[in-house]
Amino acid sequence: MDIARHIALIDELCHRPFPAGHGPSDVGAGTPGQFTAVLETSHGLGGGCPAKRAVTVEQYEKDRDALHERLAARWGEEGDPLNLQTILLxxxxxxxxxPWAQLSASARVAYLWEAGGTGRWIALAVADRDETDEVRLLAVVTEKAPP
Structure with a gap:
């Protein structure tokens, strides 16, 4: 994982204009008011070996935590991670x-910040709920506060 590259992308998305419509973007997906950037993705784990999937989930969680450390130093600790299970329920x-409904359907927890001076929220999460899909490390940048 390239932490500097991921942080640079998150910084860029905090200032990039949101797309006018729904669709893929150069970072993952974009819709009016949000970007979902795929920072890392597994290959061949959708519906694959549960043991390999578990190792990848653990690694992506460590990567998410490393990004969290760097971003928390900048934007501060916002408390406990956001429990996306409660939002899903x-x-x-x-x-x-x-993006909160989709994020809660994809991931279990997210680290969350309001990026000062931008009016945007940033969430970091590991999307691993759907065992038939690849595991992904996501950064969501949105203008909508979490519910």
């Missing part, structure tokens, strides 16, 4: 805005 009875 709320989707049954209320409308959760994007």
């Amino acid at each position: 709320r989707t049954d009875r209320e409308e959760i805005p994007e």
